[in-house]
Amino acid sequence: MKSKYSIFILFFCIYSMSVQSASKGGNMITGVVLEKETHTPIEYVGICVYLAKTDKFVTGTVSNANGKFTIQSLPDDMYYCVLSYIGYEKQKSASFTVNESQNIINLGNFYLITSSQQLNEVVVQGRRSTYTQGIDKKIFNVGQDLMSSSGSLSDLLQNIPSVQVDVEGNVSLRGNENVQILINGKQSTMMNARTRAEVLQQLPAGDIERIEIITNPSAQYKPDGVSGILNIVMKKQRKVGVNGNVMANIGNEGRYNVTTSINYNTGKINLYGSYGIRLDRRDRITLDDRIKNDSVLSYISQHTDSKAHPLSHVIRAGIDWNFDSSNTLQLSGAYNHRGFLREENTLTTNRDDAEIITYNANRYRHDDEKTNQAEGNAVYTHLFGDNNELSVDYSYSILEGLEDNQYTTNIYSTTSETKDNSQIWQAYYQHLFRVTYNRTFNDKIKLTMGYEMDALQTDLNYHFQNLENGVFVPDMQKTNDFTNNQLNNAIYATLEYKVGKFGMLMGLRPELMNIKSHLFSLDSIVSNNYFMVYPTLHTAYQLNDNNELQLNYSLRVNRPEADDMNPFPEYQNPLSLRAGNPYLLPEKIHSIEAGYQWRKSATTILGTLYYRYTADKLTTVTKYLDNSILLTTKENLNSSQSAGLELIINTDIKKWMNINLSGNVYYDQINAEKLGYGKNKNNIAWSSALNANFNIFKGAMLQLNSRYTSSSLLPQGKREGAFITNLGAKYEIPSTNLSIMGTVSDLFNTFKKIYTIDTPQLKQRIEQWRNPRIFYIGIIWNFGSSQHNDKQNLKYDESL
Template sequence: MRYLLTVLFLITLSNTLFAQTNPGKGKISGTVIDATTKEPIDFATVTIFKTGTKTVVNGISSNAQGNFTVSGLANGVYKVAVDFIGYKEKIFDPVTISATSSNIHLGTTLLVSTVDQLQSVTVTAKTPIIENKIDKTVYNTANDLTAQNGVALDVLKKVPMVSVDIDGNVELQGSGSVRFLINGKPSSIFGASLADALQSIPASQIKSVEVITSPGAKYDASGTGGIINIVLKDNKFQGMNGSVNVSAGTRLENGSVNLNVKKGNFGVGVFFSGNKQFNTVTKSSLDRLSYNNTRDTINRFFQDGSNPTKRGSYQTGINLNWSITPKDEVTATFGYNHFNNNGSGVTNQNQQYLLASSGLLLSNIQSTRNSVSNFNANSTDISLAYKKSFKKGGHELDFLYNSSFGNNTVRTSQTSAYLNGNYPTTGLQSSNPGKENETELSVNYTLPVSKKLTIESGVKMNIDDLNNNVVTDTLTTNGSYINNANQTYGFNYKRNVYSAYLSASFSLFKDFITGKTGLRYERTGKVADFSGAEIAGYNTFAPSFTLQHKLDDSQSIKLSYTYRIERPDYGDLNPFYNISDPHNMSTGNPLLKPEIGNNFELGYSKNFKNGANIYFAGYFRRNTDDMQQLTTYYDVLTINDIDYSAVSLTQRFNLGTQTSIGASLFASVPITKKLNLRTNIQAGNRDNVSPGLASVSAFAYRTNLNASYELRNNLLAEVFGNYNSSQKNLRSTRPSVFNYSIAIRKQFLNKNASIGLTGVNPFNRNLTQRQTSFGPNFDQTSLRFVPVRSFGLTLSYKFGKLQFKKDSKEDNGPQLPDVGGGK
């Protein structure tokens, strides 16, 4: 009730303030119709001038019936201009409002078309691949050929300052703490599995990717690396239009359909997309040497196996847009997402005990482990936004409601059959259904104080509610399963974040410097009922600023600072032991504190007359209470009175500080009219200082090259290569990875249709990934052979016309606020 009263109060206050700027009682009304068709013209522009001057007093647009009324006019003499695109302007001058004549009706205004008939409009515009804005970098995917039959991860590989490894882990400027959004809003689809979620979004559905390395006060403070916002395709043009995309390949199939209809002040858009990854077999091996406390015996543990996996997903949704009046917009969206990941595997295991002094074999236990996992996730996203625009341009009040309801189920089983030693067959099976509901309510207000100063403020409430139940059964010697009470549990986790911000956009010294600055406050409260989780709430004050100076019309520099945090998630906190692989376990740490990041960035951009452009950014980031993952080896690990031998346990801890210094470079150069080269280069050094652990200084880099060539009219070819170097972590080394792709596309039917061919790593069937881990009493090497070769065929078709009829508004239409007051 308090929030409802607050919203009603703000609406009343905004309307009162608006009314106070128009104290007069005069009124001018009329009707606008087409002189030829006699049909009313909606959204015709009616502008009131002080007669004899160019000063605009007031204005409005006609409604669907062609009617208009301008009220709140003081006594005086005015000039009235009635205009619309494609028609001759109609002038009424003078129009006098006085005490005795305060209600002026202009009657029916006939607008005459400036052309006999507008058959069609063809708009040709080439969107730049990269757009550098004061607060973000935008990567537009329209001409991305090599990702045309891929997924979101394939697109992200090309985005400046972003790197993606073979497992779908994403880093932004070398940081894995990244906040992901879809169309500026959070979704519970990312909470279940980020890598699976990014592989469920077809590249054909992505319009652009926004990289925000220094988010302002308007954005939620979560994510020390920054924010990546995936913007899906839409269309706000008048009329009916749509597109169909179909991709078939040796490893992946994609398909999507979009349909948009807009008539006057109401628009509807629907879409459906889906993809399927065929059965993919990854072979892997692990070799671990460990020592007991006295180091007189050696334990050698070896695993060798294969893991077939399959993925599938689909998404559908509808969005509605209604321009109630020229200054009141309502937007509603509904989306449903589903993806599944099914895997199985057979692993041969060999556990040997040897004397360290002589290498004498004391025991040799051989076994075969069979495992099955089935993961299903569903997410329903609902949002409702209202935007109130006032007389002054940029003066707005926004309300946003957004909810995401996620349901996911994980079913796993594993059995180990021993080949020697007369050990009985062991096994577990578990079912893990869970729900995650995330709701946000936000109010944002923008006030342009002057041409050089704009104030923004907002409040937000975010509620994240998750519950989980795990039922585990143990295999008995007679082949039946009984409940395992030590591995059966349930918990509820709730996190509320209340936030408020105040920011200002300004221009100083005759536009010598433009910038944004602000302060955000967040109150994080946590409630969890799992054992050992004494989680207290905490306050966060997050300042930020960005300063930009234009050296000339083609180049600029900017300096930014932002304070960020990384909140530990429920999976990081939950102390339950995951023993799906009894020799490689993981658990959470309920004592984790949020990681704090202080980020600085210096950027330079330059556009050249021939169409070339470059962007260079240097960054410095210092994290305290840095959250790092550590693996510890145990000869014997006792969990709930059960002993497990030769166990590697992985857990996250707050480990001192991490300092990162690096730079990134993007360049796009048209070598000739037909040949264009693009490159992304990123390099940096990361220092980890952790009490009780050896300090680590690690240099890493990432580079890629994209070459596109127009073979002939409407026939384009592209080659893309990407390399990520290896990097040392506290107790492990991340492997390097290289991948490449080639593509060709032919457009026809006046560029409304196209056919494309894509090859990914065509000359390499597998990528070999070698990773090392180590600790005080163990050394481990793992090898994976990941299948990467694929070929694909893509067909796309656009239909419908883009009509500019009876709509004076910008055809991009109203947009939802990026993230409202927060997350």
Template sequence: MAFLPSPRLVSTLGLLIGTSGFSCYSPALAQTATSPAHQSPGTMAPDIVVSAQQPNVETGIDRKSYAVARDLQATTGSVADVLRNVPSVSVDVDGNLSLRGDSNVQILVDGRPSPQFNNANRAAALEALGANGIERIEVLTNPPANFKPDGSAGVINIITKRRNGSHAASLQSNVGSSGRFNLSGTGSVQIGKLGLHGGLTLRRDLRVRHFSDDRTVTDATTGAVQSTSHIVGNASDSRLAKIATLGADLDLSNVDRISAEGSYNARSDHSTFAETATEGLNSGLSQSGRDRPGREQEISNSAMLRYHHDTEANRNGITLIAQRAQTWERQRFAITNSTILPFADPTFQNQNLYRNQVTREISAEYVGSLPGSAKLIAGYNLQRDDTLFDNGQTLPAAAGAAALPDTNFTNIFRYGQTIHAFYGSYERPIGAWTLLAGVRLEQADITTHQITSGQRGGYGFFRAYPNLHLTDKLSPHQTLSLSYGKRVIRPDPEDLNPYLVQQDPYTLRQGNPGLRPQEIQSFEAGWSYDKGATSRSATLYLRSARNAFTITSTPVSPTVVLITEQNLGKSLSGGLEVATAGKVMKGLDYTLSGNIFYNQIDAANLGFTGTRSTFGYEAKGALNWHMTAADTLQINLATAGKRLTPQGYRRGYVVMDLGYRHQLRKNLALTATVSDVFSSRHDGLIVDTPTLQEVTLRRQSGLVASIGLSWTLAGAKKKAAEKFDYEK
């Protein structure tokens, strides 16, 4: 379908280009002013009845919301599988998430932080959690002030399915290749003024990966080669996740509601790891092997109590929240080291890694209407984090010998953080424009205690995080958007621990107590067109960072590399993101999105001269063929180009997923999916420095196939539409 930009669009873009040097951001593929997803955070939806089908993509002044019902991977796959198909989002072979090429993303579940998704092990959590309970994914690249400012790339908010009637139930059962399966059920019931809802999930997943590492260490002065190594191996993880959720809403009156929610998530992981290393030194050739079977356990639980008082009969009012979340994780490995050339008897050692994180929060928020259709949000949030690390490792010992502690890798470390935050946000229409402006004021105090060595540290800082959003309704089908935000990345507690952790005989990891928060300023401008089934959008974005984090690799011997994090200095990134959706013909529709970006890194403190820069790209698309009223075939494609890192780059990839759904009955569907059809999902990292040249490749082993049944039962709907609250 052809379309032309409106005269107002041409003149406005001309003004923007002339005054700011850049234009365009995307409010995007569709827009609904009354959707609960786009009401002001912290509010409750008005009592309305919604009978229309929810759009696949909705755009608000501060976010984009993607419904996942049409993504067939959502029926049988994990959260990581679904996020791979969301525009702007990428997930690598290990489950690591990035947004517009930036891995510093804050993940929320129903508007609240979840510790399991915001720590060093969140990749495994994303791959272990089934996606069939997800309603939609919200992406906020410049979140407003009532969201926490953590994460340079922005926020991904996972909205779960909730009750939509006086009583409702659903069941899903899936089986997949290599023993994978998923059983889950949800239900809700309304008893007078009391509403209850809950769910149970049991999911088993298997992840098999092959890896290789080729490394050359050279002398910084002479340039002579000191050593070469070639490492190949396999790793597998058999994960079993058990999840339970329970919630209740009690209406004390027409204007007062008390809500309580709790969740329990237990994940166990049985892993195998085997590698063979061939090393070339000045003294000759050697070969060794390493087996590291292990077991990992992670248990997360959370509890939330919420009180809301409606002051204006439109769900605006006062909200008080108290919540607590805890995640503890234990990893145990039994390691066998073998020497093949020259031959020697094997040695044995154990490694135990323990982490316990507790987060407590209280918050108060007011949402009210002002004259001129304006809205005010004001609030306070107090957050306290306490994290304990207890790491232990034994010295290599012969069979039958006593296992003695290795003091180089055995230590206890404590971390504490307290954040006081005051925020305010103001929204109002001004003619054809809508303004949303706010600021968040935070005082953060951090303490560290390396108990084993007696080292204490800490620091505090006060920061203001302003944000601004503007949208202009150029015509009934075209919208212009502008936004600005300031954000922060706080160091992970583990990255502040100065003690060493041995990842393998050739790689050590060490925290940096001097690591400081990274600060980011983000600018966006864009345009969108939406009419019927056709939508188009384009976004220009720019991010400037100081004290940027980077993982560096430094040789500490001819055969061992030390990995740590440093404040890089400055970095500049930006790009153009485009998206389009529509129908090719009756029964055949498509979605396409792409991102062309530029990275510039100041790497002078890493031994390079000046800056390093590169261009890269990401693209993905889906084709949906509705063969009959009951049959749908789906094809998903994703590709990415080379991406710059401070000491090298990451390789690109091309991946295809397939899905098929047959509607057996109105409330019963059969779904089959195949993920990574050509086994092409991989992660390649190249390091090229004056002293270290390294090529690391990790590849997923084979495609993943699943087939499953989904059944739903819904009772009479309530008057009120589904309510989603956004507590930050």
């Protein structure tokens, strides 16, 4: 009871501080940015302030979700503003003066016009991924990155600084796979740990508008994920009338994909929709060599050759309805169907200590998977009073999938054959409800308060049958059903305060978590309920026009998902089982970051020092069940800590080249004493990435992406380094709305995943690689009422 009263007092103090500080003044300018034809707000428009007499840059900011911007603490003088945004013509304000008698200037509404409307030109957008730094996030506007034209979302993420993607599609942020991925700022059943990698490799990158990297999220976000949040923001056209595009690509090994989108905007109502189909080829080879060192030595070698042809259909649709200047309703929905046909052969060879073959068999797998995912979302926003906003948000998401496996095992030594089948049913049902209140008191104070309810049910059912006398008979020893329910109730508050060159965003998020796992086969229920308060603090100080410092802290959590807690094993490979642990504890992470940003003209340098301490760290552990069967499961370590330095450099070389170079070096230390693997194991790891765009001649661009990740530490061994290089080219055909492009993934055929286990009882090396070099050639066609072709000149739009 005392803790509840304490939370109430803290929230009251935050609100009181905001009210008391609201009366303080200072020189400031405000304004609102709208799309000219539709009068809808535009977010992330760059606003730069210049001295009217010398044209010297003074300061800048970006517009918020309502199109509003505020710049404060301007010295007495005469200024003008320049507004810029990708796809829209730059706009310059009239000159204005701020002084003691005119210390608050409202510049009114700015109406941006699309570049093609005003100049009758084709605007080649997104020659590079435009970078924007906020107090609590980094934003990468995708533009028309070549991977966004032909590749999947997984391919696109490889081009984002700080992000790594391995050969299986698993995503890491600063070397850590415990990252939370949101779609339009919300959780989705698509992004659960079991299916996320597959979904990312099938979603079309052409549907993505921008990617937000939030390594130390504020209290407004759920605190899940060790390394932070990746927020995937989907495209939504704003142009008036009917507009759209079609992207079509054909690749080697039978690959193809087509994505089309269209919107109709009257100004008051915006209707939009898209459809994408993608046929991929997913071939994988896995080598698994292990040595068991028990009373006697034994050797096991497995060679797996897997071929798959995933086919996906993705449909999105929605409506934005502006009733009036104060009330907006947004309705949206999406449907994703994936079919996945896989054929796999696993050759197993066992040898004794004299290296004489004792077992030799091939296990054939025919897997017909089908997954259906759908979600709906409704958001109502009401503006009232002076700078008050209330929004109510509800979304429902569902994912259901069936994996139908048919196995045939041929044992060569005895010429015998066995058959068995398995059906794995997975289902996720999620309700998300949020109420958020925003109040902007003045140019210095902004308050956000809200409530969030997140309810998730996960069903994992494994059913097995063995062929006996020509009939498949249920295997009740392996068959099991598992359901996990998680209910999270949270309230949150953030207070943003700006004065002079200093900015601060502090927040508090109390959460009550209820978890219940039902093990039906064992007639057992495992519960875990806990209450936690997650504080956050973000500060920024602008040294001068070009230099800024940041210091951030957050307390985060990494909660085990249902798949991590399901104790019943899968039997895909009889010698390598995987199972969860229902008694896992959540990780608690203390995260601190100190950042420095230097920006001048077209060059930005961002350096970040970070430190993370993790209690009850989750890890994967592999151990023997008997003489030959390995079980991989999850356990809690004592703790871990890591510290690193990340550096990102983005610059233009004249008008023909843009380079984005990033690097990350970090120190890892883990305490696995309670698992018997040592108290202080440590390692230094690093990664680097290069994204370069070359404007060869008018309308033609060449793009090179390369990434290297060094080896990293595991409790029982290490993960080897990985290297990949991608190449692409694009040409805008003059006097048309057509573009042609081509891409090559893994140019040097080096992309692999290798990890080793080295313990007294087990030495294992697993190496996996995909089919080499993926080629695509394609075409992009833009159409709509805002397109003009009477005088077209190619223009590079590299503004923020």
